[in-house]
Amino acid sequence: MENVHELGFLKAQVDALKTQGVFRTLPVLEGANEPEVTLSGKKVINLSSNNYLGFANHPKLKQAAIDAVNAYGVGSGAVRTIIGNMTLHEQLEEKLAVFKREEAVVVFQSGFNCNAGVIQAITGEEDLIVSDSLNHASIIDGVKLSKASKAVFQHSDMADLESVLKAKRHLHKQCLIITDGVFSMDGDLAKLPEIVALAERYNCMTYVDDAHGSGVLGENGRGTVDHFKLHGRVDFSIGTLSKAIGVVGGYVAGRQVMKDWLLHRGRPILFSTSLPPAAVGAIIAAIDELTSTTAYTEKLWENGNYFKAGLKALGYDIGHSETPITPVIIGDEAKTVAFSKALYDAGVFVSPIVFPTVPKGTGRVRCMVTAAHDKRHLDKAIAAFERVGRSMEII
Numbered sequence: 001m002e003n004v005h006e007l008g009f010l011k012a013q014v015d016a017l018k019t020q021g022v023f024r025t026l027p028v029l030e031g032a033n034e035p036e037v038t039l040s041g042k043k044v045i046n047l048s049s050n051n052y053l054g055f056a057n058h059p060k061l062k063q064a065a066i067d068a069v070n071a072y073g074v075g076s077g078a079v080r081t082i083i084g085n086m087t088l089h090e091q092l093e094e095k096l097a098v099f100k101r102e103e104a105v106v107v108f109q110s111g112f113n114c115n116a117g118v119i120q121a122i123t124g125e126e127d128l129i130v131s132d133s134l135n136h137a138s139i140i141d142g143v144k145l146s147k148a149s150k151a152v153f154q155h156s157d158m159a160d161l162e163s164v165l166k167a168k169r170h171l172h173k174q175c176l177i178i179t180d181g182v183f184s185m186d187g188d189l190a191k192l193p194e195i196v197a198l199a200e201r202y203n204c205m206t207y208v209d210d211a212h213g214s215g216v217l218g219e220n221g222r223g224t225v226d227h228f229k230l231h232g233r234v235d236f237s238i239g240t241l242s243k244a245i246g247v248v249g250g251y252v253a254g255r256q257v258m259k260d261w262l263l264h265r266g267r268p269i270l271f272s273t274s275l276p277p278a279a280v281g282a283i284i285a286a287i288d289e290l291t292s293t294t295a296y297t298e299k300l301w302e303n304g305n306y307f308k309a310g311l312k313a314l315g316y317d318i319g320h321s322e323t324p325i326t327p328v329i330i331g332d333e334a335k336t337v338a339f340s341k342a343l344y345d346a347g348v349f350v351s352p353i354v355f356p357t358v359p360k361g362t363g364r365v366r367c368m369v370t371a372a373h374d375k376r377h378l379d380k381a382i383a384a385f386e387r388v389g390r391s392m393e394i395i
């Protein structure tokens, strides 16, 4: 009989990934996240990080992290609700609430944790959650953890959203509509003004995960809600501190009463140790830097537009992104992985994204330019896309 401890059931699945040509080992980044990096022993242009503003290795943030370690140590020592709530955490939440123009903010250990914790805390079994079909995995998991009834509307399809609300809203006590602000795999924006209008018509609350809009859209990177001038009309604004802000963590911005409740029922707050001082110190410095100038966001958009124009001119299918995220759609999974590998050999790192991250048959490499790239990096990358694309007959 098979020895169950050899995990044969997993080996069969891993072998299937190998047969499909989508098995991969993790690339190893030898140093800080910069526009040009050494990755698994090879010098490449980095087009795959979420470090939108180049903050991940910013001298001011690094100094703030060091100062925080010197003052507070390396660990908070407990969950927020016991003795892990340091002055630094309080300062960060106050600063983020001002930045987001909301009454209050609760910070979590990651954006993923935030979705996993908030959705289940604010919904109950008599409620309904209506979620966009392309929402992020952390929203999907967060929704699964809720006892509410669930419905999905077709991606950004307002007629479908309304038909769900028409059919189901009246059967439930509260209704929460959840959407990404920026969809991470395509770079398109949620139709937030329409979603908010429908929510108001059907007496629903709105929840926007702005992981890829924070630090990117709106005044000084205040996010998608600010971009659409919808302050006061979105109930729960989620952001991450791991992408544009360059560190790690997540948060929800909204009413003070939301915060009061989450400090009692947000499970990652109650049962997981709070963010370490170095991270919190660096995030505070990041918000200060971001609000001091629009230079970072302007450079990000300038680079994004330049790079997109370059790829489009070569004849690539770059989808319908409205943000600096630039998907290059290849389709077939194995071909996507091979394309990414050939680009790496040509000196450009763009991670392949295949099922289950995106639907089957829509494999892509997702290019992420940052404010830290300069034209030289982008031109080199575009030239590599031209060479590799032609040799693989993609363009």
Ligand code: PMP
Pocket (backbone or CB within 6 Å): 110, 111, 112, 113, 136, 138, 180, 184, 209, 210, 211, 212, 240, 241, 242, 243, 248, 249, 250
């Ligand atoms: N939401 C969205 C839309 C995301 O793209 C991500 C990151 N992939 C997250 C949440 C999770 O954020 P974090 O990396 O901070 O856990």
